[in-house]
Amino acid sequence: MEAKFSANAKDVMGKRGLKEADIADVVASAESSNRKLSKNGTNLAKKRIGEVTMYAVYDNNGEVQSAYSHRMVLGEPVKTTDEPDISEWTCVHCNEKAIISSANMSYLGVTRTGPALVCPKCGDVWIEEYLATMTIAAAEGLFEKKKA
């Protein structure tokens, strides 16, 4: 599947400093490996490229709706409860509903726990767009400030 970019998606990516080639790579990798989340015809794919984890939100035709990134390196899931809330996303690889949970994440040599979507079967970890672009971005900034 080849990624296609609407003007709106290009605008968002431009503001977030993301390159089309990288996001196309994210989509291609997810489609070839079947490692992605899916929700009502929308897919969420991710790939670590250089020092950044990049995400693509795209439909089943490869039309990219949004893209975002974070610098934190995602680690293992952290189990918080026996009765987690279930998200609307499904891990396509495992055909399991992702749970709203926590995961370790590392930045500048520091590992802390943050909110994440987790596949309960394969343990893959994902950060949703609102978290990556606000909470996690602010946390990265705080790490940089406190480490300075």
Place this chain on the structure above:
Amino acid sequence: MGYEELFPPYNMEWHGRATKRFANPFVGEKFERIDVDPIMLSHAAVACGYTIRDFYEKPELGYSCLVYMYQLYDLLPVGHWFYASPWLAELGCKMVQKDTLPPIPDSTPVETLEDVDKLEVPSEEDLRKGTTYPQYQRLYEYVQKNYPHTFVPISYGFDPVGEAAALCGVENFIMWTFTEQDAAHKLLDKFTQTAINGAYCTAKDYGSAMLVVASVLANNDIFSDEAIREFSVKYMRQYIDKSFRGGAGPQIFYHCCGNQETSYKEFHNLIWSPFTVIHFGYKGKDVFPSELLVKEFGNRATCMGTVDTKLLINPNPKAVYDQASKQVIAGRDAPRGFILGAACECPPYTLPANILAMTQAATDHGTYGKW
């Protein structure tokens, strides 16, 4: 003349050290010692010769007292000013100032089940025209102008169960958790949504908002573990989840006060951010043990251990020192860092010697490289 002119210049050399020390638990550094945060509010005003009422009636004065006293006690490089009943004025409570207490609601706008349905959640716009948020706007403007290096934008969700109970009366609310659970949930939801709207205002105006949310009335002296899960943890989660969606965070302070003897396990299901501090008051009649706090929560948050607030007004600094030392020794190796606190707000008439005993314990047993 502004209140800041009543105080000598803020000591920036001390501030630099305190800032470096305060970063320890969050970025894994080991500068000086374990930090101490006795959750100081009106004690700062009292220690500067003002009154409890002054602290709450004049937030700018209260804040000035606080950041000055932090230097004396060698505490934190950031300030906070709050009281435990935010947003109630906007939900219809008449708030009154008291000589010896923070502002308290003097009325219960929700008397019947119909009143619960009629209660409207104030929008962000409503909050901007209300009492609570404009008070913070004025204070934050003052802090940014006079103490900018101490400024952290904070929004308070506080104790959803306690605030819901304040709206309808504590006895009413507790009864409803058994007999009218839908009404109890609606009231909790309406208070929580109001606090979320407050967090949105703060995040929009200041770019971020540290979130403070608590479980105080919801403790094992009153509620079962199941009830704490259903009526407290659920709304603490909702507050954080929705506030994050509006750009608030990433800092979170979870204050689980009162007796959380067995209910502490329920709080595992909270939402964790990379800058989360979790704090428990008591386990039964005893101060919550730091060993247990670190064992249960140390791998996901910075742990705030406690000294019994009752000790802080007793003329026995040795007792404070002994308990603080025990807590520091038990908590100092917490993987995400440790802060020594008091079980709840340090009382207004806390004896200065007792705060010194806390920092002395942190120095003697929590200086990095000495254990």
